Amino acid sequence: MDALRYRLPQERTLRTPLPGPRSQALTARRRVAVAAGVGSSVPVYAADADGGVLVDVDGNSLIDMGAGIAVNSVGASNPAVAQAVSEQAAHFAHTCFMVTPYEGYIEVAEALAALTPGTHDKRSVLFNSGAEAVENAVKVARLATGRNAVVCFDHAYHGRTNLTMALTAKAMPYKANFGPFAPEIYRMPMSYPFRDEAGLGGGESARRVISQIEKQIGADTVAAMIIEPIQGEGGFIVPAAGFLPALVEWARSNGVVFIADEVQTGFARTGAWFASEDEAIVPDIITMAKGIAGGLPLAAITGRAELLDAVHPGGLGGTYGGNPIACAAALAAIESMRQLDLPGRARQIGELAQRRLRALAAEVDVIGEVRGRGAMQAMEFVRPGGVEPDPDITKAIAAQALEQGVIVLTCGTYGNVIRLVPPLVIGEELLGEALDVLDTIIRSLAGRNRG
Incomplete structure (x- = not known):
């Protein structure tokens, strides 16, 4: 991605626990102004975004692996x-x-x-x-x-x-x-x-x-x-x-x-x-x-x-x-x-993510399948020893990832899939860091499941 110049530092930085005080204040205002039927999967409020990061109102810089549900492919503030x-x-x-x-x-x-x-x-x-x-x-x-x-x-x-x-x-x-x-x-x-x-x-x-x-x-x-x-x-x-x-x-x-x-x-x-x-x-x-x-x-x-x-x-x-x-x-x-040849970049993202996720799946018994194509990757989580969907561990992974400054989305008919759809302009180092965080979380939760 050398052809792209980022406006914001492409780094994960946590200045407060998540959600921070300003996000919590906005949530309080939201409760009396916005209909309850509008949900948000992440309880932090955006102030800025660029490349592969989203900065919230408390100054935390999070790695964005959701891209506004696969919308911000060219970045959330692409200069062109x-x-x-x-x-x-x-x-x-x-x-x-x-x-x-x-x-x-x-x-x-x-x-x-x-x-x-x-x-x-x-x-x-x-x-x-x-x-x-x-x-x-x-x-x-x-x-x-x-x-x-x-x-x-x-x-x-x-x-x-x-x-x-x-x-x-x-x-x-x-x-x-x-x-x-x-x-x-x-x-x-x-x-x-x-x-x-x-x-x-x-x-x-x-x-x-x-x-x-x-x-x-x-x-x-x-x-x-x-x-x-x-x-x-x-x-x-x-x-x-x-x-x-x-x-x-x-x-x-x-x-x-x-x-x-x-x-x-x-x-x-x-x-x-x-x-x-x-x-x-x-x-x-x-x-x-x-x-x-x-x-x-x-x-x-x-x-x-x-x-x-x-x-x-x-x-x-x-x-x-x-x-x-x-x-x-x-x-x-x-x-x-x-x-920027983003089709080619999507293939690179897919190759990197699949290599990491498949290696992880071979070592833990809670990932039933790693699947996807390009920068549209997913892990389906199951209870150890079978194919029964496990939405509980899926929610826990997403919640712990957010605590550590990585935004991921869940999906699936059974609520047991983590999907990774980062901006296609995310840097390789930042992507690798997000996968490192997920790897550590999943190994920890898989160990608890066995216990």
Whole structure:
């Protein structure tokens, strides 16, 4: 990362116990001002962030292994993004593309057509959030096919709006008591190699899905199949090789729109621009957000021209979708990813992390599996001697890591997965230090479990 100059010292420094007094004071204010339904996994309040560190309001510098849930790929205050935002804001912050359009929106759409898999003719629409992108991808698929049914998968996460809650698998905290949900949503078994029956490969897993669709729904009623190439909130589940290509082939032969939800996997996170490339699949529509715009709210769908152009004028859009400041940020972020070769950097992060984590897993009996791709790595924790999920040790690891100045995130249907999604601009020394901290914590807790 010699090409990048950091604004803040890239070091872990603890000046107070965490959370510190100023963070505690903000928590007290928050309780009387912010709805209780908005949760935060880390009880410290940010004051600054750069590269691989986050500085809280008490002056503590923490190693950031979460990147705002895989958003800050180019860093939380990337200079090119900051400059682009400032320059655009000095001209105009908003006109609404549906009223008075502007070039930045078109430039982002052109960039997405070039970056996303496939050489076919493409069209894009810009939105504000990943959930909004998913909603609109389903809208497009239903209109273009004249069908209603949508197939999704176990362990999926697609958002918190009504339709995306229906697509999301986990009830608590995402769906509990928020129904009724959108109809015509059908859930199929995911390829989950660690928990699948022994010997169940990707092709056989796909055949199981296809058989259930054809028997229980009928292929000619399915508008779309939506899947995360690597599942995010569900536990960073990497499907068995061959699973995704077999589903794409079936979808193509049955007129079903294949939607790849790349909200978390997109924009260099897995070591390719998009995770779909890893298995050489070409989705009909890709949904994107998170890493697209250097931290600003922007999302997109990019898909086959004949699908998106089937929608009548006015059928897609939104007041803030493709905001000019967010578009400027996206163009700067994408150019930074190119200049810094962040796909290559993600692969380096993955190699370093996997080497360390696999060595650790071989020595303790609480890590059931280390998995992931690029800078999207995970450890699934189990009770010693089996595969029973252990959410307790997972919570303890995250809590102790924070105490020692390392931010990590948990995930998984069973709450037993630690995920590592650092900024792609994190330095190797800082990354190694974070892994050292986790190694020590996990060994200590594993020893207690045995005792």
